[in-house]
Amino acid sequence: MDRITRDTVLDTAMRLVMESGIENLSMRKLAAELGVAVTSIYWHVGNRDVLVDQLVDRVIAEMGAISVDGSTPVERVVSIARSTRRKILERPHLVGLVRERGLESLMMLPARKALVHEMTAAGLRGARAGEAVQAVQYQVAGFVMLERALENSAAEPPAVDEWRAELARDDAELADSLSNVTDGDRLFVLSVRALVESLLG
Amino acid sequence: MDRITRDTVLDTAMRLVMESGIENLSMRKLAAELGVAVTSIYWHVGNRDVLVDQLVDRVIAEMGAISVDGSTPVERVVSIARSTRRKILERPHLVGLVRERGLESLMMLPARKALVHEMTAAGLRGARAGEAVQAVQYQVAGFVMLERALENSAAEPPAVDEWRAELARDDAELADSLSNVTDGDRLFVLSVRALVESLLG
DNA sequence: CCACCGGTGTAACAGTGTTACAGAGCAACC
DNA sequence: GGTTGCTCTGTAACACTGTTACACCGGTGG
Structure with missing residues (x-):
């Protein structure tokens, strides 16, 4: 009858999630790993x-402050987006965690404060600034979620394959680049910069 | 012992999902609704x-062709994005469906073909065109997913609330617009147009 | 000593996806 | 007609899941 604490529970849960994903975390497995009965948890x-909420909070807190580089407002916002993407991709389990809990959590990342700061520094006020912050966060979160989802996507249905084969006769490189992104970071920065330039312009 | 067919199963499953969401669809409930044993399903x-795959396919097929308006390439792509967003929002259960199955399905919407067409018509070729298509689809899918997720988001943690209260002293309108998007369509079109102009420029 | 309380364990409830197996009904062939 | 074979359905179970009512144990305060 070893005593457990809320922290040891969260620690072990986090470890299990990192080892085999959120989809393999059950209360019973967690209890067994702790050498304790479910009721204690x-x-x-x-x-x-x-429990999952706490895990999400932990991961987000652990991400720490995001770095802000660049001299122009656009570059600073782009660097925030880039740093956010990198930190999310460094934590593969975060996407699964967030996907189970709801994507809302992604919107209260540390990035939010930094973005508000930069937007107001760039002269945006009121609803205009708020929408700008949200637009950037939408793009970053959406991009990363899809990026990771498509990363390990299964085989495609015959109809899509057929279409791609047909497309390949016209433009093989295009057809190929549609199945897997070659350089995610370049595409990401390109997209974000385009958005930010328009928002701040 | 009424005979059932694959189609009646899918019909009934679709109805159940539309009535009470994918999270309330179980094989036993579906069987009961059909007046049959689970094994038949x-x-x-x-x-x-x-089963869920088939449902996703159905909804996406039912969405039909997306409309393409506008004279300039930018406007045509924006209209594709806008039409896609509208069609997704018109089908609330689609988001739940896709979120359970994996977001990959969103990338093979009818919009994909239309986007490829427009991008090549605008002169883009090869990997450049492929990335442009993906960039737009990332933005559309990510935006809509988050938009719907935040729509019915729960109360926020005290820390976030506190920060917003502090923010409200400087810029009340900003703080307010951060909690709920006032005009999603305007923000959406703004973002997409910015991206597309940069991609095609 | 005894009562309380924080923490644990046992065992169950209700639900899930899935399947081994036994049949019913029907068509085709000898 | 009898028999075989195929399609489809039903029974009952397996191995899980989250959750909880309830009993119990160990220590601390009165």
Whole structure:
């Protein structure tokens, strides 16, 4: 009957998630790993939902402050976006975690404060600034989510394959680049810069 | 012992999903609704995964062709994006469906062909064109997913609330617009147009 | 000593996807 | 007609899941 604490529960849960993904985390497995009965977990944590919430909070907090580089407002915002993307990609389990809990969490990343700061520094005020912040966060979060989802995407249905074969006769390089992104970072920076330039212009 | 077919199974499953969401669709409920045993469903459909796959295919096929308006390439691509967004928002269950199955499906929407057409018509070739198509689809899909997720987002943690209160002293309108997007369509079109102008420029 | 309380364990409930197996009904062939 | 074979359905189970009612144990305060 080793005593456990809320922290040891979260630690072990985090370890299990990092080892085999959120989809393989169950209360019973967690209890077994802790050498304890399920009820203890419920006593300390309360719920599976709050457990996952706590894990998300941990990962986001652990991401720490994002770096802001560049002299012009556009470059500074782009660097925020880039740093955010890098930090998310460094934590593969975060995407699974967030996808189970809801994508809302991605919007309260540390990046949000930095973005607000930069937008107001660039002269944007009120709803205009708020929308700009959201637009950038939408783009970053959406891009990274899809990027990781498509990374390990399964085989495509015959109809799509057929279409691509037909397309390949006209432009083989195009057809090929549609199946896998060659340089995600370049595309990402390109997209974000385009958006930000328009928002701040 | 009423005989069922693969189509009646999919029809009923679709109805159940539209009524109470994908998260409330179970093989047993579906069987009960059909007045049949679970094994029959497995015989006709095979699996829960392929069932959901079929549902996604149905919804996407049902979306039909997307409309392309505008005279300039930029306006035509923007109209594709806008039409895609509208069609997705018109089908609330699609987001849940796609979120359970994986976001990959969103990338083979009818829009893909139309985008390829427009990009090549605008003079883009090879990897450049492929990346442009993907960039637009990333932005559209990411935007809509997050838009719907944030729509019914729960209360935020105290820390975030506190920060917003502090922010509200400087710029109340900004703080307010950060919690809910006032005009999603305007922000969407703004973002997409910015991206497309840069991609085609 | 005894009562309380934080923490744990047992065992169950209700639900999930999935399948081994036994049949029913029907068509085709000998 | 009898028999075989195929399609489809039903029973019952396996191995899970999250969650909880309830009993219990160990220590601390009165």
